[in-house]
Amino acid sequence: xxxxxxxxxxALSLAVMDRIEQxxxxxxxxxxxxxxxxxxxxYGRGMTxxxxxxxxxLSHSGTVRLVDRLVTDGLVERRPGKDGREVALHLTTKGAAxxxxxxxxxxxxxxxxxxxxxxxxxxxxxxxxxxxxxxQDTSEMDRFTICRMCDDQCCSNCPLPTSKGKxxx
Amino acid sequence: xxxxxxxxxxALSLAVMDRIEQxxxxxxxxxxxxxxxxxxxxYGRGMTxxxxxxxxxLSHSGTVRLVDRLVTDGLVERRPGKDGREVALHLTTKGAAxxxxxxxxxxxxxxxxxxxxxxxxxxxxxxxxxxxxxxQDTSEMDRFTICRMCDDQCCSNCPLPTSKGKxxx
DNA sequence: AATAATATGTGCGTAGCGCACATATTTGGT
DNA sequence: ACCAAATATGTGCGCTACGCACATATTATT
Numbered sequence: 001x002x003x004x005x006x007x008x009x010x011a012l013s014l015a016v017m018d019r020i021e022q023x024x025x026x027x028x029x030x031x032x033x034x035x036x037x038x039x040x041x042x043y044g045r046g047m048t049x050x051x052x053x054x055x056x057x058l059s060h061s062g063t064v065r066l067v068d069r070l071v072t073d074g075l076v077e078r079r080p081g082k083d084g085r086e087v088a089l090h091l092t093t094k095g096a097a098x099x100x101x102x103x104x105x106x107x108x109x110x111x112x113x114x115x116x117x118x119x120x121x122x123x124x125x126x127x128x129x130x131x132x133x134x135x136q137d138t139s140e141m142d143r144f145t146i147c148r149m150c151d152d153q154c155c156s157n158c159p160l161p162t163s164k165g166k167x168x169x
Numbered sequence: 170x171x172x173x174x175x176x177x178x179x180a181l182s183l184a185v186m187d188r189i190e191q192x193x194x195x196x197x198x199x200x201x202x203x204x205x206x207x208x209x210x211x212y213g214r215g216m217t218x219x220x221x222x223x224x225x226x227l228s229h230s231g232t233v234r235l236v237d238r239l240v241t242d243g244l245v246e247r248r249p250g251k252d253g254r255e256v257a258l259h260l261t262t263k264g265a266a267x268x269x270x271x272x273x274x275x276x277x278x279x280x281x282x283x284x285x286x287x288x289x290x291x292x293x294x295x296x297x298x299x300x301x302x303x304x305q306d307t308s309e310m311d312r313f314t315i316c317r318m319c320d321d322q323c324c325s326n327c328p329l330p331t332s333k334g335k336x337x338x
Numbered sequence: 339a340a341t342a343a344t345a346t347g348t349g350c351g352t353a354g355c356g357c358a359c360a361t362a363t364t365t366g367g368t
Numbered sequence: 369a370c371c372a373a374a375t376a377t378g379t380g381c382g383c384t385a386c387g388c389a390c391a392t393a394t395t396a397t398t
Contacts (some may be wrong), residue, residue: 005295016182
């Protein structure tokens with residue numbers, strides 16, 4: 001039955017995210033979208049509060065407070081953006097280190113589940129997931145949202161389709 | 170590279186859980202572990218506060234308050250347990266209906282991502298995920314935790330190994 | 339019977355978030 | 369050049385979901 005496979009993927013995804021979130025909390029001491037924010041701020045220059053808000057799918061005020069927490073923790077700096085309204089978000093040295101640790105923790109968490117498969121099985125699984133993601137109908141923003149925890153290398157080789165006709169800027 | 174596949178599975182899992190959680194919130198009007206609690210209470214008779222706590226991996230007080238919310242919402246009843254200390258948690262009619270809707274929402278959310286694959290690909294993916302889960306080293310409690318959002322049919326045909334030597338009670 | 343273990347409930351605080359509102363800057367129409 | 373709309377940020381306030389420490393009731397152990 002088809003729903004049986006959906007159920008399996010749901011269970012696996014839950015197990016994966018439980019482990020990722022636990023590791024992330026251990027690394028940055030915060031939960032919710034805060035770890036994702038650290039990663040997102042790190043991978044794009046010129047990240048602003050408002051772009052971040054859309055990627056994390058939070059309210060505006062929620063995003064401001066999230067950045068407040070990152071600033072309090074010494075992980076992020078608010079600098080003046082080129083557009084006088086914008087705030088340019090930059091990682092501090094400490095923030096960049098935490099981000100790196102966070103990404104490593106995430107990969108390690110997933111890999112620990114994955115390593116019961118043989119190399120051949122792993123490769124087949126990778127191909128299937130790649131195709132599954134590549135065929136999704138995603139907007140530019142969906143893509144950033146799905147990849148908000150991705151390791152940098154991911155988005156240099158990202159299977160998610162770039163929807164043309166919606167220029168980023 | 171192996172970490173590339175871990176990254177893909179991480180991204181997919183995030184996308185899957187985003188959709189499941191959004192749907193769950195739409196159905197029950199609550200977030201966090203509350204939807205999972207509704208499912209867990211529904212699939213085992215004799216569910217107690219303490220068993221629930223361990224399955225959801227929450228603190229004791231967090232679990233009590235979670236059940237408070239479910240009772241307030243008219244989804245769950247506290248009945249006297251056979252052991253005079255225990256509270257037996259039971260779904261109300263409304264609770265059972267919400268639970269059913271919740272499970273359907275979850276399957277639908279996952280299926281909407283999955284349906285870009287051909288039947289053959291879907292089947293291969295199902296086999297891989299099944300094996301991946303079946304080979305995990307899970308305790309009895311891990312198993313309940315991973316399956317805390319599972320549709321009933323899952324755990325009648327669950328790939329997760331039952332660790333013998335750790336009796337349930 | 340006394341002590342420990344088990345199970346639940348409560349006071350209190352915190353993290354993470356949303357809504358409504360206020361403010362500053364830029365853009366666009368006239 | 370001017371004024372309205374759009375854009376981007378920050379703030380007051382409240383709520384949900386949760387944890388810690390403590391209190392209480394019941395059962396198990398010795």
